[in-house]
Amino acid sequence: MVAHKTVAVAAGLGVMGLHRNVIHPKFGSFVLLVTVLVDAEVSEYGQALDYTPCIDCKLCVAACPVGAIAKDGAFDALACTTHNYREFMSGFTDWAQTVADSEDAADYRSRVTDSESASMWQSLSSPPGYKSGYCLAVCPAGEDVLGPYLDDRKTFMDTVLRPLQDKKETLYVLPGSHAQEYARRRFPHKPVKEVTGGWHPPAKRSASPDRETRTS
Structure with missing residues (x-):
C-alpha cells in the first residue's frame, strides 16, 4: 500500500488542501497521482513546496454535503467515507x-429507491463511483484553473458551486453523527439516509449449557 498523496507532497508536486487532496501549483486539484517504486539509488530527492497554492476560498467547505470539511481545517474522514x-x-x-x-x-x-439500485448496479459492472467529488469540482486553485474564479467570482459561484448545493440527492450518514445533523440543517432539500457503513458489531455468542450451569 502506497499513500500517493503523502508521496506527492513530499516530492514537491503540491500541497494538501483543506479538502485533503493534493493541489498542484499549475493544475490545481485536477491531477491523477501514481507512485513508481524503484530499487535503485537516486541522485537527488524532491523537496516539499515552501508555499501553498491553496487560496483559502473555503469553497470545498461550502460544497461538501455532509460537512466533512470544516473552516478551521478539521476533517471528518468517517463522514466523507460513509457518503462518498x-x-x-x-x-x-x-x-x-x-x-x-x-x-x-x-x-x-x-x-432502496430505484435510482439507488441503478447506481449500485452501475458500480458493480464498472469501477465504483464516488458519490461526491464536489470538493474537487469547485476548487479554483492552480494557475490553469484560477482565472475564471478571479475574473468573476459571482458567476463562478452560480455556475459551479450552487448547482451542487441545489442538487437533490440522497446523503448517506451514520445515525447520530455530526454529518447527519449538518446535512439536515444545511441541505434540507436533500434526503438523508441512515446507514451503517457496512460495519456491524459482532453478534453476541450465547453461553453454552455447561457454562450456564457452572455460573448459575
Whole structure:
C-alpha cells in the first residue's frame, strides 16, 4: 500500500488542501497521482513546496454535503467515507445486508429507491463511483484553473458551486453523527439516509449449557 498523496507532497508536486487532496501549483486539484517504486539509488530527492497554492476560498467547505470539511481545517474522514464511498466495499456490504433483510421485492423497494439500485448496479459492472467529488469540482486553485474564479467570482459561484448545493440527492450518514445533523440543517432539500457503513458489531455468542450451569 502506497499513500500517493503523502508521496506527492513530499516530492514537491503540491500541497494538501483543506479538502485533503493534493493541489498542484499549475493544475490545481485536477491531477491523477501514481507512485513508481524503484530499487535503485537516486541522485537527488524532491523537496516539499515552501508555499501553498491553496487560496483559502473555503469553497470545498461550502460544497461538501455532509460537512466533512470544516473552516478551521478539521476533517471528518468517517463522514466523507460513509457518503462518498457508498458504493465501495463498505457500502456494498450494507446494501447486500439490506437485500438479505428484505421480505420481498416490495419491501426492498421501500428501503432502496430505484435510482439507488441503478447506481449500485452501475458500480458493480464498472469501477465504483464516488458519490461526491464536489470538493474537487469547485476548487479554483492552480494557475490553469484560477482565472475564471478571479475574473468573476459571482458567476463562478452560480455556475459551479450552487448547482451542487441545489442538487437533490440522497446523503448517506451514520445515525447520530455530526454529518447527519449538518446535512439536515444545511441541505434540507436533500434526503438523508441512515446507514451503517457496512460495519456491524459482532453478534453476541450465547453461553453454552455447561457454562450456564457452572455460573448459575
